[in-house]
Amino acid sequence: MAVKDYIRERFFPHLWCPGCGHGIILNGMLRAIDKLGLSKNEIVMVTGIGCSARIAGYVDFHTLHTIHGRALAFATGVKLSRPELNVIVPMGDGDALAIGGNHFIHAARRNIDMTAVIMNNRIYGMTGGQFSPLSGFGITATTAPYTNIDNAFDTVELAKAAGATFVARTSAYHVNEISNLIRKAILHKGFSVVEILSQCPTHFGRKNKEGEAADMLRRYKEVTTPIGSKAKKENPELIERGIFVQSQIPEYCSEYDKIIQKAMKGQ
Amino acid sequence: MSKNIKFIQGNEVCVEAAIYAGLDFYAGYPITPSTEIAEHLARRLPQIGGKFIQMEDEIASLCAIIGASLTGHKVMTATSGPGFSLMQEALGYAVMTEIPCVIVDVQRGGPSTGIPTHGSQADVNQARWGTHGDHSIIAMTASNHQDLFEITVNAFNLAETYRTPVILLLDELVAHMRERLIVPEKGEIPLVERLRTSVTEGVDYHPYLPREDGRLPMSDFGGVHRYNVTGLYHDMWGFPSSEPRVVHGLIRHLMDKLENRAGQIARFKEYHLEDADVIFISFGCAARSALHVVKNRQQRGERLGLLELQTLWPFPSDIVREKCAGARSVIVVEMNMGQVLQAVKMAVDEPQKVFLANRIDGVFITPSDILNILRLIQGKGV
Numbered sequence: 001m002a003v004k005d006y007i008r009e010r011f012f013p014h015l016w017c018p019g020c021g022h023g024i025i026l027n028g029m030l031r032a033i034d035k036l037g038l039s040k041n042e043i044v045m046v047t048g049i050g051c052s053a054r055i056a057g058y059v060d061f062h063t064l065h066t067i068h069g070r071a072l073a074f075a076t077g078v079k080l081s082r083p084e085l086n087v088i089v090p091m092g093d094g095d096a097l098a099i100g101g102n103h104f105i106h107a108a109r110r111n112i113d114m115t116a117v118i119m120n121n122r123i124y125g126m127t128g129g130q131f132s133p134l135s136g137f138g139i140t141a142t143t144a145p146y147t148n149i150d151n152a153f154d155t156v157e158l159a160k161a162a163g164a165t166f167v168a169r170t171s172a173y174h175v176n177e178i179s180n181l182i183r184k185a186i187l188h189k190g191f192s193v194v195e196i197l198s199q200c201p202t203h204f205g206r207k208n209k210e211g212e213a214a215d216m217l218r219r220y221k222e223v224t225t226p227i228g229s230k231a232k233k234e235n236p237e238l239i240e241r242g243i244f245v246q247s248q249i250p251e252y253c254s255e256y257d258k259i260i261q262k263a264m265k266g267q
Numbered sequence: 268m269s270k271n272i273k274f275i276q277g278n279e280v281c282v283e284a285a286i287y288a289g290l291d292f293y294a295g296y297p298i299t300p301s302t303e304i305a306e307h308l309a310r311r312l313p314q315i316g317g318k319f320i321q322m323e324d325e326i327a328s329l330c331a332i333i334g335a336s337l338t339g340h341k342v343m344t345a346t347s348g349p350g351f352s353l354m355q356e357a358l359g360y361a362v363m364t365e366i367p368c369v370i371v372d373v374q375r376g377g378p379s380t381g382i383p384t385h386g387s388q389a390d391v392n393q394a395r396w397g398t399h400g401d402h403s404i405i406a407m408t409a410s411n412h413q414d415l416f417e418i419t420v421n422a423f424n425l426a427e428t429y430r431t432p433v434i435l436l437l438d439e440l441v442a443h444m445r446e447r448l449i450v451p452e453k454g455e456i457p458l459v460e461r462l463r464t465s466v467t468e469g470v471d472y473h474p475y476l477p478r479e480d481g482r483l484p485m486s487d488f489g490g491v492h493r494y495n496v497t498g499l500y501h502d503m504w505g506f507p508s509s510e511p512r513v514v515h516g517l518i519r520h521l522m523d524k525l526e527n528r529a530g531q532i533a534r535f536k537e538y539h540l541e542d543a544d545v546i547f548i549s550f551g552c553a554a555r556s557a558l559h560v561v562k563n564r565q566q567r568g569e570r571l572g573l574l575e576l577q578t579l580w581p582f583p584s585d586i587v588r589e590k591c592a593g594a595r596s597v598i599v600v601e602m603n604m605g606q607v608l609q610a611v612k613m614a615v616d617e618p619q620k621v622f623l624a625n626r627i628d629g630v631f632i633t634p635s636d637i638l639n640i641l642r643l644i645q646g647k648g649v
Contacts, residue, residue: 008495011506044488046334057495057506062488064337065497065507066330067360073327077334077342078488080318081292085338085489106323256318263313 006030006040008060015054017125019213021172021198025119026055028178028196029090035183043086046075048100051126051200052092052119069099072107075114083113083253086186093120093134097153101133108162108191112252115185115192118155121200129203140207156244159193166192167245171220172199177241184243190251197224197239271450277442278303278345280412281371281435282311283450284419285343288458290369291317292340294331296324296350299383300439301373304345325350329357329370336366337496339461339487341423345371347439348381348390352397358432359398360498362521365475365483367426367461369419371435373442374551376629385629386440388551389603394434395580401518403525405532406434406580410441410554412448417456418534418577424459425532429524430483436579438602440552440631461485464492475517476503481524525581533583536575539565540590543572545641547624548587548611549600550576552631557600559634560641571641579607584614596644597621602632 007030016022033043043061047053049068056063062085066074071089079087096104096118107114123141124130131141136152144150159167166188170177178196185192199205199216210216225231227242275283282304285293293312295305305321312319318335322328325346332342346354351372361368374390376382394406407422409415415437422433464484466472468491477483486492499507500514508514525532538561540546549557554575561573574590576583591597591611597620599608605623612618624640626632642648 008506010504011495040493041489041491057497060493062337062493063495064334064488065495065499067356067498070326070330070357073322073330074334076320076322076327077292077294077331077336078338079334080320080331081335081340082338082489102323103327106327256313256320260313260316263310264316266314 001034003027003030003034006033006060008058011057014058016051017202019199019201020051021121021200021217022052022055022119024172024175025090025117025178025196025198026058028175029088029117029182030059031179032183032186035179036186038086042084043088044075044078046071046078046087046089048091048095049126050092050095050124052090053095055090069095070103071095072100072103072114072116076107076110076112079112079114080253080256087114088117088186089114090117090119092125093118093122094124094132097155097158098133105158105162108159108164108193110252111163111165111190111249113189113191115182115194117182118193118195119198120155120195121198121204123200123204125200125203129207139204142207155193155195160245164193164245165190165247165249166243168193168243169195169197169239170241171197171224173217173220174224174241181243188246190249273448273450274445275412275448276303276445277412277415277437278373279307280415280448281345281419281437281442282307284416285369285423286311286315287416287451287456288420288423289341289460290343290423291315292332292335292342293318293344294320294322294328294335295344296322296328296346298325298347298350300375300442301345301347301371304371325353326357329354329361329368332368333357333361333364333366336368337488341367341427343369343371345373347373347375347383348377349379351390351393355397359400359402361432362398362402362404363498364496365430366432367430368432369422369426369435370432371437374436374438382629384439386438386552386602386631387627387629388438388553388601389606389627390436391579391603391606394436401522403522404434404580405429405431405525405578406436407534407578408436408551409577410551410575412446414577415441416448416451420456420458421534424457427459427461428482429528430485431525436551438551463487466492473503474505475501477520477524529581529583530585532578532581533586534577535583535586536577537590538562538573538575540572540574542570544570544595545572546591546594546597547571547573547600547637548576548597548607549573550579550607553600553602556632556634556637560637563634576607582610582614584610587611587614588616591615595620598624598637598641598644600624600632600637602626
C-alpha cells in the first residue's frame with residue numbers, strides 16, 4: 001500500500017510547522033509498517049501530549065491520544081489485555097523522559113512487547129520553546145534565556161540501564177534508517193526504543209541559531225555517525241546511530257500467560 | 268439449601284463482587300488501607316484467566332485500566348486518598364473519553380499522608396470535583412458487606428450503562444472490618460454487559476454519537492472499527508475540535524447523561540422515615556452508628572429515621588428533599604467537616620433545620636457521639 005493509505009486524510013492538514021521533522025518520522029514509521037505487511041486493525045498507536053502526540057489523529061489505526069507523559073502506561077493496559085495487538089508509542093522528548101520518565105523506565109524494566117519511538121527535537125514545541133531534559137547544557141530556550149544549566153539524558157544509555165531489550169537511534173536526516181529501525185523494533189519481542197533526532201526549526205533552531213530546517217537536517221548528517229565507525233574514534237563528540245541493544249529475555253505478556261497456567265493448575 | 272457464607276474483610280468483598288460483575292483486568296499500586304484489594308486480585312484474577320498488573324504508581328494504574336477497557340475488558344483499580352489525588356488527571360480523561368472503569372477509593376484521613384490506618388469519609392468532594400473542568404461523576408458507597416457486594420456489582424453495571432468512570436467510595440472501617448457475607452448466586456444480581464456497536468465493517472462508525480437513549484455503543488480496540496480517542500474536545504468521530512457548537516454539545520452531553528438520570532442512578536436505604544421527627548442522613552461506616560441509634564430509640568418511642576445514601580454523586584437531591592420534607596430536623600452523620608451536609612442543605616427546602624454530627628479525629632463515630640449531638644439539637648443539653 002502507499003503511505004497515504006495509512007493516513008486519515010479527513011483530518012488533514014496536520015498542525016506541524018513547515019520544516020518540522022515529525023512528518024519525516026511519520027513517513028518512515030508508515031513505510032516500516034507497510035513493509036511488515038501488518039493489518040491496520042492489529043495496530044494500536046498510543047500517544048501522550050505535545051506536537052509528536054498529534055500523530056495519533058493522523059494515522060488510520062486504533063489511536064489513543066492520552067495525557068501528558070502517560071502514553072506508555074495506557075499502552076501497557078492495551079498490550080497486556082490484548083497481547084496479539086501491535087502497540088506503537090510515539091512520544092516527544094519531554095513527554096517520554098520528563099513527565100513520562102518514570103513510566104519509560106518501568107516499561108523498559110518490565111520488557112513488555114511495545115515499541116517506543118522518541119521523536120527528540122530537544123524542545124517543548126507546542127508550548128513555545130521551553131527546554132526539555134534532552135536539550136542539554138548551554139542551549140537557549142524561553143525558560144533558559146541565559147542558557148540552560150540542566151544536563152541532558154542520553155536516551156540510549158537510559159533505555160539500556162532501565163533494561164530495554166532493543167535500543168536504537170537515528171535522525172530525521174537518515175530516512176531509510178528510520179523505517180529500517182522501526183521495522184526491526186516492531187519485530188522485536190520485548191520493549192523496544194527507537195530515538196529519532198528531529199528538528200524544530202521554529203523553536204530550537206531559531207533560539208539556537210541552527211538555521212532553517214535544511215540546515216538543521218544537514219547538521220544531523222554531520223554530528224552523527226554509525227556505531228563503532230572510524231569517525232567516532234577520531235571524534236568522540238559524534239552521536240552514534242544504529243542498534244545499541246538487541247537481546248532476548250522473557251517478555252512480560254508471555255510470562256503472564258505462564259502465571260495464568262500456574263494459577264489455574266492450583267485451583 | 269446451604270448458602271455460600273463467608274466471614275471476610277470488606278476489601279475482599281469488593282474483590283469477590285468485582286469478579287462476580289465480570290472484572291478481568293486490574294492495575295494498581297499498594298496503599299493503605301486498600302492494599303488487600305490488590306493482594307486478593309493478584310491471586311484471584313489469573314485463576315479465572317484475568318490479568319493483574321502492579322504498576323509504578325497510581326497514575327499509571329488508572330491509565331493502564333483505561334487502555335484495557337478500550338480493548339473490551341471490565342476493569343478496576345483501587346487506591347486510597349493520596350493515590351486518588353494522583354489519579355485525578357486520568358479520571359478526567361476517562362470522563363472525557365467516556366471509557367467504563369471502576370475506581371475504588373478506600374478513604375483514610377487526609378489531607379496528605381494523614382492517618383493511613385484510620386477511618387475517614389473526607390474524599391466525598393474530591394470524588395465529585397477532584398479533576399478539573401465541568402463534568403459529572405458517579406460515586407457509590409456502602410455500610411456493610413452484603414450491601415457492598417451489591418453496590419460493587421452495581422458500580423460495574425453503571426460504568427457500562429453510562430460509559431463513565433464510577434468511584435466506589437469506601438472507608439477504612441468497612442474495608443478492614445470482617446463480617447458475614449452471603450455470596451449471591453450466579454444470576455441473582457443482574458449484570459450489564461458492554462453495549463457494542465452493530466455497525467458492520469466498512470460502514471462509518473461514530474464512537475461519540477449517542478443513540479436516542481443517550482447510550483454510546485462501543486467498538487473494541489483491535490476490532491474492525493478504527494477510531495481516535497482523545498482527551499481534547501472532540502466530534503462524533505473522536506477527532507479534536509474547537510468548534511464552539513461541538514464543544515458546547517460535548518460538555519452538555521457529559522453533564523446531562525448523568526445529572527438528568529440522578530433519580531435512576533440513586534441507590535439508598537430508608538429506615539422509619541414515614542413519621543420521623545428527626546431524620547439522620549448518613550452513608551458508609553457512619554450509617555452503622557446512625558442506624559444503631561434509630562433502632563435503639565425507636566424502641567423507646569422516639570420518632571427517629573435514617574436515610575442511608577449509597578449513591579453520593581450525582582447527589583440524589585430530589586429524593587433527599589422529598590424524604591426530609593416533613594422532618595423537624597435533619598442531622599447529617601459523617602466523618603468529615605460536612606461534605607454531604609452541604610449537599611443536603613442545598614437540596615432541602617429549609618436548610619436551617621439541617622445539622623451536622625461528625626468526627627474528624629480518625630475514630631469511628633459512635634452511637635453515643637450521635638446521641639450527644641441529638642440532645643443538643645433537641646435542646647436537652649449534653
